[in-house]
Amino acid sequence: AQSVAQPEDQVNVAEGNPLTVKCTYSVSGNPYLFWYVQYPNRGLQFLLKYITGDNLVKGSYGFEAEFNKSQTSFHLKKPSALVSDSALYFCAVRAIYNAGNMLTFGGGTRLMVKP
Amino acid sequence: AAGVIQSPRHLIKEKRETATLKCYPIPRHDTVYWYQQGPGQDPQFLISFYEKMQSDKGSIPDRFSAQQFSDYHSELNMSSLELGDSALYFCASSWDRGVNYGYTFGSGTRLTVV
Numbered sequence: 048a049q050s051v052a053q054p055e056d057q058v059n060v061a062e063g064n065p066l067t068v069k070c071t072y073s074v075s076g077n078p079y080l081f082w083y084v085q086y087p088n089r090g091l092q093f094l095l096k097y098i099t100g101d102n103l104v105k106g107s108y109g110f111e112a113e114f115n116k117s118q119t120s121f122h123l124k125k126p127s128a129l130v131s132d133s134a135l136y137f138c139a140v141r142a143i144y145n146a147g148n149m150l151t152f153g154g155g156t157r158l159m160v161k162p
Numbered sequence: 163a164a165g166v167i168q169s170p171r172h173l174i175k176e177k178r179e180t181a182t183l184k185c186y187p188i189p190r191h192d193t194v195y196w197y198q199q200g201p202g203q204d205p206q207f208l209i210s211f212y213e214k215m216q217s218d219k220g221s222i223p224d225r226f227s228a229q230q231f232s233d234y235h236s237e238l239n240m241s242s243l244e245l246g247d248s249a250l251y252f253c254a255s256s257w258d259r260g261v262n263y264g265y266t267f268g269s270g271t272r273l274t275v276v
């Protein structure tokens with residue numbers, strides 16, 4: 048079985064400050080890890096993914112995430128938050144050898160960036 | 163670039179009615195996934211199809227069925243609708259099992275059961 052935990056329901060940060068949205072995962076074997084963002088009444092938009100290689104992955108809109116195998120974490124980060132980053136963020140995982148290929152999502156973290 | 167197209171965008175049905183949701187994946191994507199996202203909840207996997215065959219099954223109620231057609235579009239059929247079926251239904255597609263190119267999600271169909 049595979050699972051994802053996002054321990055914070057909401058993260059508040061001031062514009063211009065760095066932000067971190069936490070994600071830990073549980074999967075048999077090596078993971079594929081993803082971050083998606085969801086704006087109100089919109090679909091899930093892909094931000095970045097980790098498959099293999101460098102532990103620091105850079106994605107869209109200045110976001111990056113660091114894969115930490117020992118801590119089974121894949122925290123999303125951005126050096127300087129924008130008000131327009133305010134949205135719902137989902138971390139997702141699938142096992143590399145998952146025959147079904149489906150993603151399992153975390154519960155989501157609402158990011159609020161205040162001016 | 164073409165995206166995953168879902169129709170309709172919004173649907174209102176009464177209890178015990180049936181609903182059909184459609185998904186048109188990105189051309190040449192060979193796998194389609196259906197997810198259900200209830201209010202304030204994370205997306206829950208329902209079912210997937212690879213090359214028109216059911217690939218995996220998640221928490222899909224027996225009242226729901228789905229299939230993928232020869233043109234790779236997929237339909238989710240929902241019968242005997244209940245109030246609890248009100249949710250945002252996402253379709254996603256992938257190629258290469260999502261390994262190199264990830265998964266692309268549609269904008270979803272918002273189903274309201276009254």
